Amino acid sequence: MQTLPLGTEPTVVSRPTLDADRTMVGLNRAEIGDRLRQIGIPEKQIKMRTTQVWHWIYYRGVKSFDEMLNVSKDVRQKLAENFTIGRPEIIENLASKDGTRKWLMKFPDGNEVETVFIPDKAKDRGTLCVSSQVGCTLTCKFCHTGTQRLVRNLTTAEIVMQFLVARDHLGEWPTPSEGRVLSSVVMMGMGEPLYNFDNVRDALKIIMDDQGIALSRRRITLSTSGVVPEMERCGVEIGVNLAISLHAVTNEVRDEIMPINKKYPLEELLAACRDYPGAKGSRRITFEYIMLKDINDSDEDARNLVRLLRKYDIHAKVNLIPFNPWPGSNYQRSEDRQIKRFSEYVFDAGISAPIRSPRGEDILAACGQLKSESEKMRKSEMLKQEALKQQAEDGISS
Numbered sequence: 001m002q003t004l005p006l007g008t009e010p011t012v013v014s015r016p017t018l019d020a021d022r023t024m025v026g027l028n029r030a031e032i033g034d035r036l037r038q039i040g041i042p043e044k045q046i047k048m049r050t051t052q053v054w055h056w057i058y059y060r061g062v063k064s065f066d067e068m069l070n071v072s073k074d075v076r077q078k079l080a081e082n083f084t085i086g087r088p089e090i091i092e093n094l095a096s097k098d099g100t101r102k103w104l105m106k107f108p109d110g111n112e113v114e115t116v117f118i119p120d121k122a123k124d125r126g127t128l129c130v131s132s133q134v135g136c137t138l139t140c141k142f143c144h145t146g147t148q149r150l151v152r153n154l155t156t157a158e159i160v161m162q163f164l165v166a167r168d169h170l171g172e173w174p175t176p177s178e179g180r181v182l183s184s185v186v187m188m189g190m191g192e193p194l195y196n197f198d199n200v201r202d203a204l205k206i207i208m209d210d211q212g213i214a215l216s217r218r219r220i221t222l223s224t225s226g227v228v229p230e231m232e233r234c235g236v237e238i239g240v241n242l243a244i245s246l247h248a249v250t251n252e253v254r255d256e257i258m259p260i261n262k263k264y265p266l267e268e269l270l271a272a273c274r275d276y277p278g279a280k281g282s283r284r285i286t287f288e289y290i291m292l293k294d295i296n297d298s299d300e301d302a303r304n305l306v307r308l309l310r311k312y313d314i315h316a317k318v319n320l321i322p323f324n325p326w327p328g329s330n331y332q333r334s335e336d337r338q339i340k341r342f343s344e345y346v347f348d349a350g351i352s353a354p355i356r357s358p359r360g361e362d363i364l365a366a367c368g369q370l371k372s373e374s375e376k377m378r379k380s381e382m383l384k385q386e387a388l389k390q391q392a393e394d395g396i397s398s
């Protein structure tokens, strides 16, 4: 495992080698086969070569065709001349005191996204929080990403790449048969994954493929703010666990803090949760609930939450998240006492409601925060440079 000094010092750890048009990462097997045909690989070898390439990219995690040792030298050379499997530039690589890791990566068009690894308490496994968009069109009031404009959807390659980068840094190649450190994934980073459905679906299919990364669908959770029309499709076409950013139990409050609620109000959202494919079996739906002082944390809110989950007969788990304030946010974290009280009420009603401990606060782990801070730092650095240049010019001309 790569050792990094703990703390918040940004380090440049890799140079860009990702070429968006030529990367083979993010392609499905049929697409890899097409690329191989394009470079003249004989038809009778396509299936075998596709299997080899897939194995080296997703099982062994190699970053160059040179490392594909069971592929003949001339094929490796042709692959290297036409395609890449390198990673994006990592412009920040941070390690928190509590073991949380955060990477800010930059794609060739200059756009940046962040990916966070959150270890569990024993630190022998953990969850990777993956982004689906650069910025977000939704403007949830408590979310830092909501203050950034949407730039674009991430491609399938860029979503898969976040996983590969995390595995590189956690030293987890080849894919372990058991005892994985990166043991689960949540699509809960920047962006609304259901607004980038096709790319998210294709990326998750690659991550689940049993000849490569082979992460079980039971270990993957897609979190939505409540894009009701896409929820069923998510269950049918991807089949992963669902999490809902609920955060309020009345339309009045939810309209205010999550404007998407005006489009898809609570009743429609909860009905779609009840009907989510697989929700009637052992699969529970997770409801994320950020605890905002005097906004959504009263005893009455707790009662309403239980009432709603019972009314819609949803097999649910509630994650209570103490708000992680960021510069410029208008909310405060609920009192610990009230969070505990809220949690106990929901637990007593027979619904699991653990309190998530805040993680990685020393490395700006609130979603979207690192990207903004890093942009701000670069902007102020640029302004400083301009001021120095101006001073120098003034000095020369006076």
Ligand code: SF4
Pocket: 136, 137, 138, 139, 140, 143, 144, 145, 146, 147, 189, 190, 191, 192, 225, 245, 367
């Ligand atoms: S909580 Fe999610 S959907 Fe809402 S603004 Fe933030 S990133 Fe977008």
